[in-house]
Amino acid sequence: MRRSPPQTRETAMSTQSPLLVLESVSKRFGATLALNKVRFDLRAGEVHALMGENGAGKSTLMKILAGNIQRDAGRILIDGHEVEIRSPIDASANGIAIIHQELNTVRDMTVAENLSLGREPRTRFGMLDRRRMEQQAREKLARIHSTIDPRRPLGSLSLGMQQLVEIARAVGENARVLVLDEPTAALSRAEAQELYRIIGQMRSAGVGLIYISHRMEEVWQLADRVTVFRDGGYVGSGTLAEISPQDVVRMMVGRPVADLYRHDKRTPGATVLEVEGLAGEGVGPVDLSVRAGEVVCMAGLIGSGRTEVGRLLFGADPRTAGSVRIEGHPSRPSDPFEAITDGIGMVPENRKEQGLFLEHSVEDNIAISSLDRFITGGVVNRTERRDAVMEQMKRLKLRLNAISLPVKALSGGNQQKAALARWLLRDSRVLILDEPTRGVDIGAKREIYEEIDQLARAGKALLIMSSDLPEAIGISDRLLVMREGRIVSELVSEETSEEEVMLHATGTASRRGNTGVQP
Structure with missing residues (x-):
């Protein structure tokens, strides 16, 4: 989607009266001040990005705008006139529509x-x-x-x-204000491009769009302005000419972030995971290895086979050929239970449908794959189990008072941490992480990257699938590029670039030296 020249749009829009204004809005839940006199405004024909870590107050403000909850203080103005929004019907009557991450x-x-x-x-x-x-x-x-x-x-x-x-x-x-909450979190590249086209169409028609996303590149492609919240408060706003991605990250986390992916050089040890000729439906043959203390990322376009490789290794899909060895011992799981027994843990791409039991507690979700550790004489030692779970929660900075909550009550980032905590408790030797930071805010991303680095330094072998190229390059030691179900190139992460990865992923790379693993 082509955008108008930034200076032209900024000049034209700066003279417009706001379509929507939220002024000094506050909301308290018991002892928690969720919003503290925040402000936000939106102009017709504008995409205004609202950014902040989980818990910053973005969702609370949007629920107030949607009429799902009531503000304690502040005003909402549309076309300069104060309005009361006490229900979703009121929101709709005022031309406000919200597309939630969990579709309604x-x-x-x-x-x-x-x-x-x-x-x-x-x-x-x-x-x-x-x-x-x-x-x-x-x-x-x-x-x-x-x-x-x-x-x-x-x-x-x-x-x-x-x-x-x-x-x-x-x-x-005939919505005049449209809120999009993490709209591309689970979309393919083609679906995201179609969404971008529609956003452009609606902007041209004069609709004001509030865009909530953790994806910095996406925001910089679509937005006209950015506003940042932190800890329930307003931090700052600016046009894309006035503010940089680094400024936004600093405002979101409250400190400078020089390099999100920075880690000291790792020295891998002996091979832990060895795969030869792995094949399944639409995938293979695939050869790969991961050493102790090494992070290997699989990159490629949607449909390249990254997720399928992880599912084959975890026994979630049947393999038709190939051998897998864990620390020299054969591993041929017919289901995930056998893979877990072999020392493999996996956080799947779709954590809500495949990685978590949403109605069960955080404690149950973290402990489920390690129950054998806490059973004596057929009885579960609940105290020992809870202590072990709380240890992993502390490690991943999960609130301990959330231990009995259903895991669905957690934010996306904390749900991902709970899914990861399961395998930390299990002490799996091989960890397969498929899109580990999808739909996760910048602060939680950094914490997950730090945990990945710590796991590698503890001797774990990590195989990560990521569609975020800066992430894939930044956190890994080696990069395996997939296309049409096969690994087509192996790259040293610190020596490659996003452009080179994409050239291999699309099949347009020139033949420069011996970069191809499987022709």
Whole structure:
């Protein structure tokens, strides 16, 4: 999506009256001051990014704007007039729509039924007018240039397409303010590009967009302005000409961050994981090795096979060929339980559906793979288990008073820490981390990177899949580039660049020396 020249947009927009103003808004939950006299404003035709670590107050402010909770103090103004938003109905009546990270849709209903939910057209006899409902759905989808069939069950669509349905509903209801909360956290590159196109279209139509994201590169591609919150307070704002990514990181964490990925040089030991000819559906043959004290990252485009390799090694998918050895011993798990027994731990890409038991407590989630340690005579020693879990929580800076909460109550970053804590408690020799910082704020990212480094220095072998190239290069010792289910290049991380990785990932790299591992 091409943006207008920054200076032209800034000059034009600086003379506009704000579409939305949140002024001195405060909110307290018991003893916790979640928002302390924060301010935020949005202009028509603007993408205004709201950034901050988990717990900074972003979600609380958006819940107030959506009418889900009530502010304790402050004012909300639309077009200069103060408004009261006491319910989602009030928010909708004032032209405000929010696309949550956890989509507010009904998967078992059709696209058309979701688009008309609560506003279903009726015949003169009071019956549901399905034909008119589907026609209205086509009209709403056409406004964002989408050809999704309104008769399809929503659950049959990809997450990206489901998100487009939510946006179509907001557009169809003539939303003037659209909030997008981590909208690309689980999207493919193609789906993200489609979302960027629609954002450009809505901006051109005069819609004001509040964009919440932890992805700095994405914000710098899309946003006109950035506002940063920290610890429930307003820290600062600026246009992209006035503020740098380094400024934003410093404001978010309250200290300068010279290099997010910095770590001292590591000296790997003996080979722990050795893979030869690994193959499964759509993947292989793959050869790789990871040594004790080494971090190896697998990079590549969506669909290159990175995730599939991890699932094959963990026994989540059946392998059709190949051998795997852990510290010289054969490992051929038929399921994850056997992989765990062999000393392999895995944090999957989709932590909510595959890596966590959302309704169970933080303690249960961390202890589940190590219960054998705490059982004597068929009885679980609950005190010993809780002490061991709390030790890992302290290590990963998880609040100890969250131990009995359902893990779904944690922020995305803390959920990821809980998923990682499971394998720290298990003391797995090989750790497979698939997109370990996806949807995680900058502060939690730094803590996860530090833990990865500490695990490597403790002699663990880490195999990491990441679509974030700066991350993949910055935290690893070696980089394995995948394309079409095979490793096509092995690169030394400190000697390579994002450009070189992409050349190999897309198959356009020139043949310079012996960089290819598998031709």
